[in-house]
Amino acid sequence: DSGVTQTPKHLITATGQRVTLRCSPRSGDLSVYWYQQSLDQGLQFLIQYYNGEERAKGNILERFSAQQFPDLHSELNLSSLELGDSALYFCASSASSGGRNTIYFGEGSWLTVV
Amino acid sequence: QQQVKQSPQSLIVQKGGISIINCAYENTAFDYFPWYQQFPGKGPALLIAIRPDVSEKKEGRFTISFNKSAKQFSLHIMDSQPGDSATYFCAASKTGRRALTFGSGTRLQVQP
Numbered sequence: 001d002s003g004v005t006q007t008p009k010h011l012i013t014a015t016g017q018r019v020t021l022r023c024s025p026r027s028g029d030l031s032v033y034w035y036q037q038s039l040d041q042g043l044q045f046l047i048q049y050y051n052g053e054e055r056a057k058g059n060i061l062e063r064f065s066a067q068q069f070p071d072l073h074s075e076l077n078l079s080s081l082e083l084g085d086s087a088l089y090f091c092a093s094s095a096s097s098g099g100r101n102t103i104y105f106g107e108g109s110w111l112t113v114v
Numbered sequence: 115q116q117q118v119k120q121s122p123q124s125l126i127v128q129k130g131g132i133s134i135i136n137c138a139y140e141n142t143a144f145d146y147f148p149w150y151q152q153f154p155g156k157g158p159a160l161l162i163a164i165r166p167d168v169s170e171k172k173e174g175r176f177t178i179s180f181n182k183s184a185k186q187f188s189l190h191i192m193d194s195q196p197g198d199s200a201t202y203f204c205a206a207s208k209t210g211r212r213a214l215t216f217g218s219g220t221r222l223q224v225q226p
Contacts, residue, residue: 002157033213043158043203043216056213090157103214105150105157 003027004106006091012112018079021109025072025093031055032074033094033103034066038087049074081113117141118206120217127224133191135220137204140185144206148214149178149189152201161202162189194224 003026013019025032034046036059045058049068060066063081068074078085088108094101120137127133139147148163164171164178164187171178177190191198201221205214 002159004157035216042218045213045215048213058213092157102148102160102163105159107155107157 002104002106004091004093004104006089006106006109008109009107010110010112012114013081015081015083015113017081017113018077019081019111021076021078021089021091021111023074023076023091023093023106025074025091026104029093029095029104030072031094031101032068032072033092034060034074034076035090035092035105036087037090037108041087043090046076078111083113086111086113117215118204118217120204120220122220123218124221125223127191127194127222129194129196129224129226131194131224133189133194133198133222133224135189135202135204135222136186137188137217138184138186139206141206141208141215142185143208144215145209146207147178147180147187148205149176150203150205150216152203152219158203191222194222196224196226198222199224 005024007022030051033048036044046060047066048056066076090108092103092105094103149161150158151161152158162173162176166182175192180187201219203219204217207214
């Protein structure tokens with residue numbers, strides 16, 4: 001158990017809909033990362049937050065947004081969903097942004113868009 | 115642009131054999147190179163990591179070899195066991211930017 005908690009574990013929704021994925025980082029970790037894993041794209045970095053502020057942005061679509069709250073949990077919002085958004089979405093966390101901090105992954109949220 | 119290239123895509127090894135997975139990177143600013151192991155239904159978990167100031171790091175049966183001039187690094191699994199069957203990802207990042215850039219993954223199957 002990595003200590004990173006993601007909900008829901010599975011989600012099925014229709015095209016055009018909006019969903020929210022939730023992540024609780026490991027206790028004490030200030031950085032939260034979101035990754036998308038699909039068969040043809042591998043693990044793609046979406047976005048990183050550090051102590052409530054956006055720190056880095058990767059290949060995140062404009063239809064997607066995220067935030068990190070004062071209690072450090074994070075949410076990834078996916079809107080106007082398309083079939084191609086079906087993937088496994090991982091949240092990960094690490095301690096401070098510097099040093100040799102390990103990044104720990106949750107078990108992911110399976111999103112199926114039908 | 116894929117910044118970390120990983121090969122092979124899949125690998126079948128007999129129990130007791132050596133599994134070798136290779137990665138090459140493009141960004142010379144990368145200074146942290148971890149390997150992650152992922153079992154079905156689970157998230158990736160850190161296996162071993164290396165920084166470019168050393169050429170090799172060993173932890174148990176797992177060894178990373180690093181060639182800075184060639185911009186390549188590899189994972190060697192000695193005495194491979196069926197329990198090692200998983201997908202392995204190499205990754206890279208640079209200090210100050212903690213987000214990892216992952217390779218495409220290698221599905222390892224160790225046959226008993």
